[in-house]
Amino acid sequence: MQNSFRLTNYFTNLTSPVRLLITAGFIFICLSSCTTVKEYQKNKLNDSEMILSNRKIEKTELSFLSYREGASGANAGKSGGGCGCN
């Protein structure tokens, strides 16, 4: 796990413009390699397991994780409401 720490530290220690550039570059490479997919070619993309949002079965997991960890949001789930006191 030490390696993953070093990698995240390396990334976060970079200055904001460099981080932004790396992220933008990654997104550009991804998007520029896009191909047009016809409707009849989307059988794999339409598979229920390919969903790009949270599934119903993950709902309680996301709820407890948002209470037990300081970070929340950017996961298409709830980002407020409810106590989570305990």
Next chain:
Amino acid sequence: MKKITLSILALYIGVLAVFSQTKPSSDSAYRQRKLTFAEANIVSSYYSQDGNNSAITGGIGTEKLTDFSNSFSFKLTRVDKKWRKHSFDAELGIDNYTSASSDRIDMKANSSASYNDTRIYPSLNWTMEDDKKGLTWGAGASASREFDYLSFGSQVNVAKKTKNRMGEFGMKLFTYLDNLKLIYPIELRTGAFIPRGDDYPTAARNTFGSTFSYNQIINAQLQISILTDVILQQGYLGLPFHRVYFSDNSVHVEKLPDSRLKTPISIRASYFAGDHLIFRGYYRYYQDDWGMTAHTISLEPVIKPTAFFSVSPFYRFYSQQATKYFAPYQQHTAANTYYTSNFDLSTFTSHFYGAGLRMAPPNGILGWQHLGALELRYGHYSRSNNMQSDIVTLNLTIK
């Protein structure tokens, strides 16, 4: 507890009875315009945790907690005259939890009010999809109620597909207006904070947020989603029964700023490798103006021996840098303006791993056609500060 169990059982039977009726045929344009049942979901989960850093006892003491959660949701759809698809989702959730640390709010009592509580949270959502224009609109409302907390939420969202329909921009605006009872630890109840029966003073906590997303189909096997939130919370953001012990052993109620701005950003990808394997990946970077930063990364390969059966082991790694207001038991001093000993806001790493199983045979589960899918998922969570938890969830889909 007995009442809750019976209520849940009655709801199960009710939902099953309602949705076991024959689905109307949708072979004519006229019938398509009628409101039809799409699916219902029953999600039940049991969560159990233990640790030794409870915020209620100032960062020391048991964190033992159990939560039995149940939710029932159903979806109705109709197509209007302009061939736009309207979906109506309704959900009712009921959680029953027991918390050993909450029992320490009032150390003299055998059992305080929050020791065993029930949370009820209904929600309603509407979505309209205009396939011709590639446009989706939506709105929703929700509520959540437990003994010391009341929350009302609302949201509106819009999404627009790109010209070639390979991408989609989305935006959501949401708000939660919350009200919490100021239940102070027993030894700190003075003046206005002495309750009259169950009548405690209250405080507001409001959340205003926006979500911006972009989904892109890369090719016939790969799609990605980039999502960012801007969330502003205002009001009473601590909890009134969280104790903080200063270095001089004096006890205080947790004190945090009345505003918090959160700005997380995430990327998610789904990749269909070959015919029987899907990889789902997720990364999130989080930061807020309380000095907290966090990284989350998760990977979930889905093995599909057949189209109707899948097994999905998963692993999630999380690392967080503490908020500047955190210090453990007896580390704060009177010089601190804000202070908390809540270990959920401390520096730690966590690992969450487990596996899920999904069955969706074309003839239904056990030959019952209306029971479209069954999912079972187990996960174990461990934090570097010795908090451990387990969660098991069952999801039944009725069609």
